[in-house]
Amino acid sequence: MELTLTPLEFARRTRRLYPQREAVVDRDLRLTYEQFFDRCDRWSSILQGMGVVKGDRVAYIAPNTHAQLESFYAVPQLGAVLVPVNFRLTGEDFVYIVEHSGAKVLCVHADQLDAVDSVRDRMPGVERFIALEGAREGWEDYEALIADASPGFERPEIAETDLLTINYTSGTTARPKGVMITHRNAYMNSVGTLLHLRIELGQRYLWTLPMFHANGWTYTWTVTAAGGTHVCLPAMDPARVFELIREEEVSWLCAAPTVLIMLANTPERVRGDVPSGVHVVTAGASPAAETIERLEGDFGWTVTHVYGLTETTPFITVCERRPEHEGLSTRERGALKARQGVELITSGELRVVDDEGVEVPWDGRTVGQITVRGNVVMSGYYNDPEATEKAMGDGWFHTGDAAVTHPDGYVEIQDRIKDVIISGGENISSVEVEGVLLRHPAVLEVAIVGVPHERWGETPRASVVLREGETATEKEIIAFARDNLAHFKAPTQVEFVESLPKTATGKIQKYVLRGGASAVSRQ
Amino acid sequence: MELTLTPLEFARRTRRLYPQREAVVDRDLRLTYEQFFDRCDRWSSILQGMGVVKGDRVAYIAPNTHAQLESFYAVPQLGAVLVPVNFRLTGEDFVYIVEHSGAKVLCVHADQLDAVDSVRDRMPGVERFIALEGAREGWEDYEALIADASPGFERPEIAETDLLTINYTSGTTARPKGVMITHRNAYMNSVGTLLHLRIELGQRYLWTLPMFHANGWTYTWTVTAAGGTHVCLPAMDPARVFELIREEEVSWLCAAPTVLIMLANTPERVRGDVPSGVHVVTAGASPAAETIERLEGDFGWTVTHVYGLTETTPFITVCERRPEHEGLSTRERGALKARQGVELITSGELRVVDDEGVEVPWDGRTVGQITVRGNVVMSGYYNDPEATEKAMGDGWFHTGDAAVTHPDGYVEIQDRIKDVIISGGENISSVEVEGVLLRHPAVLEVAIVGVPHERWGETPRASVVLREGETATEKEIIAFARDNLAHFKAPTQVEFVESLPKTATGKIQKYVLRGGASAVSRQ
16 A cells, blocks of 8 residues: 655644644744644635645745744645745845746745835736735735634645645855755655654754755654644744743754854853753754864753755755764764764665766765765756756766765765865865864854965965954964865965855855855755 | 665665674674675575566575575565565465465475475475575575575666565464565555664664564564664574573564563573663563563563554554653553554554444544554555455555554554454453453463353353462452453453463464364464
8 A cells, every 4th residue: 555655644643643732832822733733724725715726836935933834734735835935035036936936825924025025016926925924015914814714625636756845945146946845755854854863752843944944954844743842933043042942941953053153152141051952953064073062062962963955855864873983082973973974764875976976985085976866856956957957867966065985984075066176286175174273262163265376276265253352363374274284275365254154044155255156056 | 756665775775884783693693784685695696597587476484594584685686575484384384375475486494394395296386495404305505505606686676566575464264365565565664663663773683573474573674774683583482582682782672472471471590680771562462561560660671562463564553652651650651551552653544443434532442443544554465356355445454453542542452353252232352351360460371252151142261371380260360350340341261271372473362262263364
């Protein structure tokens, strides 16, 4: 017997078995799973009444709120396709994504109404504009519609290869690409997450990660599958994070390393007491060993490093703990945890390959590109067969990440393929240089990019954010790098900056530092 | 991207990531995963050379040995179908199963060679007879063939809905039925097991459960997926079980409650020291609360009760631990753990329904039949469309188990539908009466069956095995039952027996106690 593999199955089971468990906490609102799914059903019923049918796209521009979470059930259970848009983008981006996806209904949070209003005449395909909060002229009121709705609607047959969401990668010079995620993709990712990360029944999860970003790494469904509670955090604020961890008894959160650095460096007077035992899942870049040491050693938290891309739903590696790691020192464990790790039991086959597609030796030195094939790989880019062919035409998805494989099979990213600096014929991993400079006591954040050099072709330049109250000179930074690295890898230029340019999800935008020449192909 | 969901994927990943971990311990033999899979490949290569092609059946009659474990990889990776036969059956049964399955190759352990030789002229479809151990005239030598083989063979394309195994239920008056398990079925069961039972990387599993029985509850693949070690136990022997737990640092084992009773009651002089921390998974019948108390309280083990049938690959419920169970006393926890529990996250939808197919109320009292639909349900009975239609023709698999659903959603089996005793118009659950009598200090094992009664239609009769050195009279047993049960449920007859008739997997054969009138439809 085959039944559709879909995250909607988690909703069915959790509603049946845990109707009285707390589903969502969002500011003053608390909903049990019965209440939460009743709201989802009412919204599905309204969308169906608006003419949304199987295959139609419904777009959302919203931070982490209960309404955004509801979209991950209300839209797919109609067989419709959710398009969760990065709310930090500009009006121009909104126009492109909404029109490219062909969304019929657009649901927007109060904070983004102005941005959308300024461009709404350029969204002719949108039939209904819904304000999730703060409804005003020209907007239908989400809460009023739900209050009046009946929860009954027709559930269409859904195949597991049907589209579940389209997630747009952040584009800059290049246009954003729409990543097509199927029901089966998301189901398999959630199962892999539960299997490797082991959320216990009823544990509480804090939404530090944006839900729109790769569907919140599918925690929008995974937490529900575990009968856990979604604690919403609409905007990143370290003091509020620590407050919610304490007050809501949070035991899980996901965040990019930049957010972890922020949390690790929050002064005690701001953060207050830190409860131990929080499980942190991090991805998007390698967390610095120092950050891990701080969170694990000082806070008593556990950090698990995973890796993936929007195109892979997202997880394709986990830095799993092995019995032989027991005896490692905190520093050795930190260095190990900075690695991306090994493929999940359910994520498929992963290989680091050279330009000919041959797997590189497991020597920890030979750099190749990470490629993957498996049930978490997207079905393609929406309406973009050329980009799809380029990324996965040979049956393997090419991540664009340059990595080595260590003798134990652990993959470690050296750089984005296009961020590798080639200086005097030698490859320099910007990530390696950054890791060294982060150990300098005055350095809070750092990014290395290659800049043109007459003699060497390229040379590394460091952009450094200093810690509050600390000072350092260009000369000191360069000397520190030369003391801890092969000399050719040391930066030859250092600029001190107030902050680093970042994407909505906390990734450093190196193309900006380089002068905006190239595109960031991922969120 | 869709890749085949198959347990062979676990083999691929484990061989790649953990080639040097110990795969199998079988008496004096120890194999790493690299060695183990090399042997599997050699055997596949030989089978392919013998003409075994995709869809062909290969049957095994063997206890828990490395060769039996190898069959779970070597046969399916050819696209062929494994038929693991209960080695405790008779020559007549072997003839029926081997011929019904159409097996082309038959692999037999030394202990079963005589039984097969006595009937081999009635197995005209078998082209090759392989002795896994103890080869002699008329038998090809498994080890000699492997030693001479090359590991190369052609891997066919396998679809996830292709047949992986055919497991024959134990038949008595009725013919055994061949349960068709697909690659997807077994994959989904293994994933669900890993997700709920949480075997850690590299943990060691003791094979107390026969591998042939529902494919060892798919632990043949699940342990491999976890990079764990299979510790083989060819024959059940309590002293040897405790010895292996100590010497091989076993932390997991699966067993029917009858085996757990045996372990719990093994005298200290026989069992020696008992290491704590062993995880026990039990199914096949409700373990008595007393047994759980003994294993958890005295031994410091953890008992998880799961439930399923060969037809459901097998797990469809797990008695999960919930946060609200923290405060329970050992006795309350024991009683709770005797329940079958709730559906797994990945096993599909489960309902206890009345004769009209309507779900019974969650009141802990109303008895109905357990039905299930999901990705772990078999594709049907081999060459038996009539039995398939009867079991699952309406889209739900009917388990034949009578159960109630408690207000918290936990399902508790009362009986096999056909073992429910109807006395004076009242339903009596034989399982409930057995649970009470097991609390009598002199009772080691007990089975209740309904026997004809002139006035009441049926009346409960108890068959009792007394503990060593203990005595009790019929009158005492009946009085004990009446003190602890509604009087109409108390047995009116008691017979004292040396042992209870059991199936190969430890289930009590009630039809024998009743006088052999009906069939046991499951292993």
